[in-house]
Amino acid sequence: MRLFLFATLGLLGALPGLAHAAAAFDVDHATRLWLATLSAPARARSDAYFEGGEWLALWNTVFSVALCWFLLRVRLLPKVRGAMHRRGWRPWLGVLACALVFIAADSLLSLPWTFYTAYWRERQYGLMNQSVLAWLGDQAIGFVLGAVLGSVLLLVIYAVIRKYPKHWWLIGTGVVGAAIAFLALITPVFIVPLFNTQSELPDGAVRARVVAMARAYNVPSEHIYLVDESRQSDRISANVSGIGPTIRISLNDNLLKKTSVAETAAVMGHELGHYVLGHVWRTIVVLTLLMGLLLWLASRIAPAMIRYGGQRWDVRGLADPASLPVLAGVLSVLTLLAMPLTNTLIRIDESEADAFGLAAAREPDGFASAAMRLSAYRKIAPGPLEEMLFFDHPSGQTRVRMAMQWKKDHVPGATEVVPPPLPDPKP
Template identity: 85%
Template sequence: MGLLAGLPTLAHAAAFDVDHAAQLWLNTLSGPAKARSDAYFEGGEWLALWNALFSVGICWFLLRIRLLPAVRDGMHRRGWRPWLGVLACALVFIMADSLLSLPWAIYEGYWREKQYGLLNQSLGAWLGDQAIGLALSAVFGSVLLLVIYAVIRKYPKRWWLIGTGVVGLAITFLVLITPVFIVPLFNTSSELPNGPVRERVVAMAKANGVPAEHIYLVDESRQSDRISANVSGIGPTIRISLNDNLLKKTSVAETAAVMGHELGHYVLGHVWRMIVVLTLLMGLLLWLASRIAPALIRYGRESWGVRGLADPASLPVLAGLLSVLSLLATPVTNTLIRVDESEADAFGLDAAREPDGFAATAMKLSAYRKIEPGPLEEMLFFDHPSGKTRVTMAMQWKKDHVPNAVEVVPSPLPDPKTPGSRP
């Protein structure tokens, strides 16, 4: 079994104590670093609420100023076809929502990330990425909304059911094209160089039937210091990728542990399962929206200028309502994702056989994930198992699968920047 070269010493024990071995890893996170990690993650929990409220506030404002009714009526006066009116309302709504959200987005996505030392971009570079994201949202979002409103007009009572199928197809399409067409808009990918890391990844991929003709290294360090990897895409677009931070910041054992986890998602069919689950969840939200939105529209008909759910001017009503419903569904969504992640963790431990590498990586993720949440907090707010859960799982695997297992006494993690310091 590979150990973390140069880092740990070994503490021999007659019997391997899982809890004590896990605690040795948890102790590598200093008090100030743990406080910083907790503060960042707990602040993010509140941000989910503020994001929903902010979205509702923007939608209410757009309804009050009757922006989309003005666009709708203007297109009608000019004699444009109804579908073009829907497309125009969708584009105007997406652009107006993005513009009004920009100050909050700068705080949440740029300033706060900088304060915690998690972002490497300048404001100009960050805004450039946001502009690309907005362009993609405008194209894909407006087309999706055009189809959804066509379904609402044609099937006013069952639109939510057919719309669920439309959303499922949209999710599948995005998963298909993202590795090949979306990722290159933000980052450059190149073949992972030959060496110990590539050899380990190729060996694990072949052992588990994962296509490994190409393994890509992505330059995500231009955006942040976060470590990540994935097996993305479906069908002909499946590819194995890891970011350059993972290569720079982890040992071969740690990288192998991470890639074993990512290979697990592919082998266990998590992409397809998640597409189905998210589609069904969206179906539930659309069904609820189909029951609640008409009542909201009747309430605000005179002041908002919205004629009905099939009216594209109802977009702010649907968007605000879905923001609230999505927030309420967050614990369900997190649990569904967390189950997949836990399964991939177990698979990765079997595939890589690097429990200490896995534990080391789990601890490094404490830069932006709270390491020891309470059970209720983990259930409600974590879409991945917590660091403590993962380290304990790794040590249990070590006890069960490594003959004469010994505890590792790892070196402390370096203290990151404190909140409010200059990045």
């Protein structure tokens, strides 16, 4: 009995030591060590870039609405519609002509603004590797692609509006959903190669690690593609894209060149999570439903605006293809207003993929390091409201803290690391 009491007292005496060992890893301190790898000048630069992008969301909408108003004032599409009618062209050809003219006018008139936001500003922050000519070449490819796919989509939408004037938004939602799914299907196989070269990822530690994780979760891994996105920028990225027969694992060459095997494994674990958790299909459904809400609102707002414009715009109703600037302007504003909701829905998926990736790769420090690298163009530590409104991914601070918490919970004898400073971004 005395021996039992001594043993019990000894065990109780050891408990504080055991508790101390379990609590030795300080999540907050470990998180601060990672955040400290970002220098003050680099952090100020990152914050300025991201906060400027928040304002750009507003100014892009203002510019789009102003452009639509200008096209209405000059009656560009009514002139195209009238010309098609005088030539006796079929109504669907008139819609197609209006759609092509609208897409062309929108692209050409907005080119200076697009040049500033997508090229000059990116160049100022050291995020653009292309020359002006190479960038313009990609823009030309994007224009042709947008003109073909966009005009076909608008042709179908306006056919639905003519046939079902009261409930066109409901059927239009299904059309948009089918279009989103179609784009998800063809993008990795037909669209990405228009802008970048894809090659098989060479054998080595990275490929072996990715294949092992993919096989563990039954993700198709016969082919893993390396994309030469360094020709455009230094951003790191990867994805499991496509649906059905076009599913493929891809990573860009920046990820391969600039990160360690642990970082790459953490990033790829996250991307595999999107596939395993069914995020592609969930995103298609969610975006379709959200677009349905926007189309329903547009079906109420756009006709009222057309009545307001009256003879000044020469738009005869929503079924008139000349109403395209009205519909586009209304949807631009609604999309901006829906941005916090859209960001939140996407951020939920991203957070789930983060948790999956940590469990799949078991590289919490690699995950934290990769999250810090994204600080080149993402504000690392926003306030809660800013993160909710403007972030479509968890912030770097949120991700690092998640990684450190996972490390404490799942790595026996977890210890802090003192990571080296991040290199300052190029000017």
